[in-house]
Amino acid sequence: MKAQQLMQPVPDSTWFKSSYSTGSGGECIEVAVRPATVHVRDSKDTTRAALAVEATAWAAFVEFAAR
Numbered sequence: 237m238k239a240q241q242l243m244q245p246v247p248d249s250t251w252f253k254s255s256y257s258t259g260s261g262g263e264c265i266e267v268a269v270r271p272a273t274v275h276v277r278d279s280k281d282t283t284r285a286a287l288a289v290e291a292t293a294w295a296a297f298v299e300f301a302a303r
Contacts, residue, residue, distance in 0.1 A: 246275050246286070253279055267294075 250268040257264045257279070266282070268275040274294035277286035289297075 246270070248282075251275075251277070251282075 246268045250270075251266040252268075253264055253266050264279040266277050266279045268286075269291075272291055273288045274291055275286050275288050276294075278284055
């Protein structure tokens with residue numbers, strides 16, 4: 237799976253958290269879906285660098301994690 241640091245910011249309005257996130261702390265990520273990439277960042281520290289992952293790689297990860 238290829239991932240790279242996000243060089244250009246993604247607008248805040250495009251990020252979303254999992255519906256499983258309770259907002260009471262713990263580990264959670266936010267994602268922003270673009271045509272060719274999925275951007276992933278730490279929801280607790282949105283100032284840190286995000287990752288950009290190829291959409292096909294993200295789909296494979298989600299399928300694997302759902303098992």
